[in-house]
Structures are given as structure tokens and as C-alpha cells.
Amino acid sequence: MKYFIGNWKMFGVPRSISILNKINLFISKDRNRKKYRVIVTPPYTLLETFSKKFKNKKIFIGSQNCYQKDHYSSNTAAISPYMIKKVGAKLTLIGHSDNRAEGDTDEIIKNKVIFALKNNLKIVFCIGENKKQKKNKQTLSVLKNQLTKVLEKKFKTNNLIVAYEPIWSIGTGKIPNQDELLITTLHIKKTLKNIFGKKTPPVIYGGSVDGGNVQKFKKIKEIDGFLIGGASKDSKKFIDIIKNYYR
């Protein structure tokens, strides 16, 4: 199973549902549809209506983040995994570099993972090195650290997806070269094997993925799908990624 996950970030109003309607129409007619799953993470404001509208459809709706506590608390503007689950969302991203940049530490991220899993949300756990770390050849150790600080053997891997998003690649049009990406992906899979044993979660790639470069990623069989930012806000661009992947 491959994953095509669209992360809308700070984008979208109620009428933006038309983007999802078009993607849903494409999927329902696509002969490859059984080979992949489409997930979209709109902002919190749209979670409930989108989750309801797409309840029995081909697109799964998820959240972009969640708060680090379980149920209710007195944290202004915070949204807990429980609240996300109750409006019908199926999953949440956790540890996106945007949120790490705003203060999410490994400890906070771990709490988020624990409470999201407890509330039966699937998790897309994001990791990735920044430009300086890449330049200093620290990529592999940074990734290993990010994984081992948060993940534990007792977490259920069937509710987990790991997204490798090099920060220098997000929104820049720059993507890792094939050799680099193969080494990194294998390293992530090996680290996951050390944590979980045999059954490891899928590993997807994110960072400037579009219809023009997705074929390059396809060559690396170890990549189980994509986390797509910019190109997920336009139905045609998003559909092109799926179409070109299976070309």
C-alpha cells in the first residue's frame, strides 16, 4: 500500500472542499485505486465538516497536529487528540518541522504520540534534518535520534507512518539525490527495525514532491508514499502526482 498525504498547512476555507471532491472523483475512477490511500490534513477549522463529508469516501481526513494532553485541559487554543478523534478525523501529523521550529521538543512530541495512539488516531510522525546538519554530515545521526527519542517498541506499528521530510527540501524545489535518499531511507528502516523488531511502519518522503519529480522517487522501492505540501492545494497538481507515479 502506498500513501499520498496532502498537508494543507495554513490553507483552506469551507468552499475549498471542491478540491477534495475533484480528487475523490479521480480516485473513484482510477484503475490503480486499490494500490494506494489518499489522506488530506486540512486546518482544524475544517476537520469536522470534511471528516463528515468524506466519511464513506476515498479520502481520509486527518489533523496537522494535536496538543500534548489527552482529553480536556485549561490550555487556551489547544486541541487534544480526543477532540480530533471525536469530530471524525482518522489521523494526525506529529512532529512536523514547522511545529518543531515553534518549540515542539522530543518530549512534547512523545506525549502527543502517546495520547494520539491512546485515542486511536493513526499517526504520521515527521522527522528530518536541516540544511546545516546535512552540510555537517549529521543527517543519519539526527534522524536516528529523532526516532529513538520518541518511538517505543510498545507502540502499535499498524497505527504509525514515519515521514522523512528534510527541512531544506520543504517548499524549496530541492530534492535529495537518489543515492542520498536510498541511504537515508534504509537507515530509517533499519532504525525502526531495531526499535520494533519485524513489523516496521511504512516510511514516506516529503519535500517538494510534484508531478514532475515523483517518478524519480518511484525508483526507490523502499519509499512507501509521500507527504505533499504545496502541490496538495491544487486538485490537478495532486492528481498528477498519483497519475505520474503509476504511469
Ligand code: 13P
Ligand atoms: P512541500 O511539498 O510544499 O515542499 O511541503 C512538504 C511538507 O512540509 C509537507 O508536510
